[in-house]
Amino acid sequence: MAKRFSTIRYAEAMSQYIPYGKQDINQADIDAVIEVLRSDWITQGPAIEKFEKIVAEYCGVKYAVAVSSATAALHIACLASGLGIGDILWTSPNTFVASANCGLYCGAKVDFVDIDTNTYNLSIDELEHKLVRAEQEGCLPKVLVPVHFAGQCCEMERIAALSHQYDFKVIEDASHAIGGKYLGKSIGNCEFSDITVLSFHPVKIITTGEGGMLLTNQDDLYQKLIRLRSHGITRTSDLMQEESHGSWYYQQLELGFNYRITDIQAALGASQMQRLDEFVERRNFLAQRYHQLLQDLPITLPWQHPDTESSWHLYVIRLKLEKINKTHRQVFEGLRQTGIGVNLHYIPVHTQPYYQQLGFKAGNFPEAERYYQEAISIPIYYGLTEPAQDQVVTLLKQTILCN
CATH class of the missing domain: 3.40.640.10 (Type I PLP-dependent aspartate aminotransferase-like (Major domain))
Structure with missing residues (x-):
């Protein structure tokens, strides 16, 4: 019965799937x-x-x-x-x-x-x-x-x-x-x-x-x-x-x-x-909204250098794993199971097998490796509605905080 319930829940989640990114064609x-x-x-x-x-x-x-x-x-x-x-x-x-x-x-x-x-x-x-x-x-x-x-x-x-x-x-x-x-x-x-x-x-x-x-x-x-x-x-x-x-x-x-x-x-x-500025303005609105909605969670929010104005292609959070009773993988896959199409940008290039064959190894670039162990890209795109963004936030909170 538990397996059947899990399958039904997964199917329902996929029917309301929210990708991390998506084009907008009019x-x-x-x-x-x-x-x-x-x-x-x-x-x-x-x-x-x-x-x-x-x-x-x-x-x-x-x-x-x-x-x-x-x-x-x-x-x-x-x-x-x-x-x-x-x-x-x-x-x-x-x-x-x-x-x-x-x-x-x-x-x-x-x-x-x-x-x-x-x-x-x-x-x-x-x-x-x-x-x-x-x-x-x-x-x-x-x-x-x-x-x-x-x-x-x-x-x-x-x-x-x-x-x-x-x-x-x-x-x-x-x-x-x-x-x-x-x-x-x-x-x-x-x-x-x-x-x-x-x-x-x-x-x-x-x-x-x-x-x-x-x-x-x-x-x-x-x-x-x-x-x-x-x-x-x-x-x-x-x-x-x-x-x-x-x-x-x-x-x-x-x-x-x-x-x-x-x-x-x-x-x-x-x-x-013709809609580029409109696209970027919407992404900025969604990013600022995430800043407000997520500020109390045990995560690190994106930081912007004062010389820059981002186009917000990605919204990346970093998990404060020492404050979460779950692994990075458990949070990532838990969100995917709820229909939130999170992604991870990026696996450090030097850790790829091909680059390892060229002589690179784990530990060469420690900050990129620490980042990879904590980072998750959550949905942000022009067509993301506020109710859908609220759903992302709610399920993120549940996934991180629920034991």
């Missing part, structure tokens, strides 16, 4: 896609350039290059930055594996900088100490990929100062952060970096289904990114190594990839951009 988005489907262009047409222009203007940056995914964007950002065999890329261990894998794709070595105890972004103090040691040992990074975790920008002004001092390129992984701000300006303006990467996966702030974008103010990087996106090919006569044979002619100048986005996706993205 009729304007659908109409924009239908318009492209009825046009002469569904792959490489005018919708892509329109989408790029909208994002570039919003972020206050000179150039934008739309691609098939943020992973593709990270890859060609590294290539355009000259990363290759014998070079080193540093990033945060608290990220999705793509932020590190992009360096390996280029034949470079990868290392990590432990995270800040408050923001869960890459620690600038740790970065500074590691750079001093690396200079002494002759193994400075060629590229740094700071990750704007959960939508909160890293301390980019300090990172830029260090990049000038130690001569490394900066690629911002802002996959979580479109719509956020740093020092009062839109994330993505590249004031303190060479390239910024955005993601448009469905759980992100806006979506194109799958898709990503690169932003830069540097003309040489822009031209290279455009080529790398499409097989290393150019149709620009000024870049060709001999006179054009005619209007049909193109030249492959380097080894590139098929990382193109489609007009269908770009049309959706351009439509979504």
Whole structure:
């Protein structure tokens, strides 16, 4: 009987399932896609350039290059930055594996900088100490990929100062952060970096289904990114190594990839951009509401650096396990069983089996590992209603406090 009751309760919970993140598609988005489907262009047409222009203007940056995914964007950002065999890329261990894998794709070595105890972004103090040691040992990074975790920008002004001092390129992984701000300006303006990467996966702030974008103010990087996106090919006569044979002619100048986005996706993205501020405003409202509703629980709530305005891609709590009569896993799985689709962002990259084979081991980056043992991402997305958020809070309280 107990088993049957449990099964019924689980089925009821799943019928009221609340995911941790979710896209919001309205009729304007659908109409924009239908318009492209009825046009002469569904792959490489005018919708892509329109989408790029909208994002570039919003972020206050000179150039934008739309691609098939943020992973593709990270890859060609590294290539355009000259990363290759014998070079080193540093990033945060608290990220999705793509932020590190992009360096390996280029034949470079990868290392990590432990995270800040408050923001869960890459620690600038740790970065500074590691750079001093690396200079002494002759193994400075060629590229740094700071990750704007959960939508909160890293301390980019300090990172830029260090990049000038130690001569490394900066690629911002802002996959979580479109719509956020740093020092009062839109994330993505590249004031303190060479390239910024955005993601448009469905759980992100806006979506194109799958898709990503690169932003830069540097003309040489822009031209290279455009080529790398499409097989290393150019149709620009000024870049060709001999006179054009005619209007049909193109030249492959380097080894590139098929990382193109489609007009269908770009049309959706351009439509979504019209509601970006609305999306971020709602996420901020929900985050502030969580702050109030959860303040008395034995958990650590997200902290925001005063220089930042987060886009709140994620709302991450940390369990004060010494005050809870349950394990991290018990709380996580207990919430899932009630229909709350919590998640965990992220398993520290250096603890993955593949990276262990490269020589990393548990204990290398202790703050990221402590964070992982306590963190849970709870639902936050544009369509989350206040009653649904109240349900999340009620079930979180019951799960944590109930023996």
